Amino acid sequence: MNERRFCYFDHNATTSVAPEVVEAMLPFFREHWGNPSSAYAFGREVARHLDEARAQVAALIDAEPREVVFTSCGTESNNAAWNSALMTQPDKRHVVTTAVEHSANLKFAEALQRQGCEVTVLPVDPDGALDLHRLEQALRPDTALVSVMWANNETGVLFPIAEVAALCRSKGVLCHTDAVQAAGKVALDVREASVDFLSLSGHKLHAPKGVGVLYVRRRTRFVPYLVGGHQERGRRGGTENVPYIVGFGRAAELALAHFDAENRRVRGLRDRLETGVLTTIPGTTRNGAQEPRLPNTANLAFPGVEAEAMLMLLDQAGICASGGSACTTGSLEPPHVLTAMGLSAARARGSLRFSLGRDIREADVDYLLATLPGVVAKLQAIAPTGSVRSTPAAAVDETA
Numbered sequence: 449m450n451e452r453r454f455c456y457f458d459h460n461a462t463t464s465v466a467p468e469v470v471e472a473m474l475p476f477f478r479e480h481w482g483n484p485s486s487a488y489a490f491g492r493e494v495a496r497h498l499d500e501a502r503a504q505v506a507a508l509i510d511a512e513p514r515e516v517v518f519t520s521c522g523t524e525s526n527n528a529a530w531n532s533a534l535m536t537q538p539d540k541r542h543v544v545t546t547a548v549e550h551s552a553n554l555k556f557a558e559a560l561q562r563q564g565c566e567v568t569v570l571p572v573d574p575d576g577a578l579d580l581h582r583l584e585q586a587l588r589p590d591t592a593l594v595s596v597m598w599a600n601n602e603t604g605v606l607f608p609i610a611e612v613a614a615l616c617r618s619k620g621v622l623c624h625t626d627a628v629q630a631a632g633k634v635a636l637d638v639r640e641a642s643v644d645f646l647s648l649s650g651h652k653l654h655a656p657k658g659v660g661v662l663y664v665r666r667r668t669r670f671v672p673y674l675v676g677g678h679q680e681r682g683r684r685g686g687t688e689n690v691p692y693i694v695g696f697g698r699a700a701e702l703a704l705a706h707f708d709a710e711n712r713r714v715r716g717l718r719d720r721l722e723t724g725v726l727t728t729i730p731g732t733t734r735n736g737a738q739e740p741r742l743p744n745t746a747n748l749a750f751p752g753v754e755a756e757a758m759l760m761l762l763d764q765a766g767i768c769a770s771g772g773s774a775c776t777t778g779s780l781e782p783p784h785v786l787t788a789m790g791l792s793a794a795r796a797r798g799s800l801r802f803s804l805g806r807d808i809r810e811a812d813v814d815y816l817l818a819t820l821p822g823v824v825a826k827l828q829a830i831a832p833t834g835s836v837r838s839t840p841a842a843a844v845d846e847t848a
């Protein structure tokens with residue numbers, strides 16, 4: 449390979465910082481480096497740009513600017529929402545969430561359980577869908593919070609957040625949604641889906657890594673997770689990361705401006721990729737429902753191969769994709785999302801996620817479609833059918 453190819457099919461892991469975002473940020477490293485809390489004009493000018501970014505992010509989710517709290521990342525936003533729901537309702541010690549949430553929520557849930565809280569982890573069906581009746585049954589008088597993600601990062605499957613939020617509201621239970629993967633890819637409207645908390649992350653939306661947003665509905669009681677100064681109307685201590693916040697604002701503005709055209713383009717490419725793989729590589733299947741789903745994500749199972757080996761060969765061909773996370777032994781652990789859907793261990797270990805976006809062109813999809821059959825055939829030849837380890841699927845448990 450002389451001419452080094454680079455095809456980035458991993459937009460759900462992170463995204464490039466848009467050039468327009470870099471441009472918007474630079475003045476805040478160079479000229480406008482004042483503290484937005486300072487009373488003099490040099491600080492007030494910076495505060496004005498923070499307000500502008502807040503309004504830009506609010507517009508993306510149809511919120512009011514004052515409902516937008518800037519944080520350090522999506523993880524912090526999720527943790528802060530859960531923490532506040534429990535701190536403001538000390539008599540309520542029960543949380544409901546799903547088995548396919550990001551580790552930011554599931555690890556926090558484990559920590560809560562060690563502290564004596566109860567967490568109900570709702571299962572999903574083989575399509576990755578949630579049973580709302582089951583969610584309703586899980587609600588108790590001592591339920592402090594329901595936390596259900598808007599879009600799944602592994603499969604792209606969407607949960608009916610408006611219905612989840614309405615159910616919570618009717619029972620007087622606070623509702624949080626991790627909308628990190630949904631932002632820019634599906635319309636987010638906190639008036640229509642009346643959640644109390646919603647999390648966003650900059651780096652999944654062409655802003656830099658290390659900046660997030662927590663939407664907190666007006667009149668929702670809130671206790672800060674980071675305690676300190678009076679920044680963010682007393683909802684998050686710490687001097688604001690001004691350049692990154694300005695970048696997030698610009699990224700939100702771009703996401704809105706290009707929403708229809710970009711999602712139509714990406715959906716077309718994703719569907720071409722998916723149909724191409726499913727029709728040319730025998731035995732391949734899709735993981736998760738076809739719809740409703742993010743327009744950019746395809747999670748596909750390849751029979752008789754290990755994702756880890758595929759990713760290595762794809763990497764050599766200049767293609768970035770995802771297939772789980774490295775565990776302590778250094779080998780690839782399939783995503784918990786796939787096992788929670790009841791996939792067999794073998795199928796989960798042979799699954800790859802392709803997530804498209806701004807940095808994918810039609811030629812990249814053509815190249816991937818031309819490369820994949822050879823990669824799969826090569827690996828299937830090394831590991832003939834039957835030699836692939838197969839263990840029973842992990843049971844989908846309801847942890848109460």
Ligand SMILES: *Cc1c(COP(=O)(O)O)cnc(C)c1O
Nearest residue numbers: 521522523550601626628629649
């Ligand atoms: C990436 C991601 C997060 C974490 O966001 P960070 O900004 O990296 O902390 C949370 N939830 C989902 C669904 C994600 O994809």
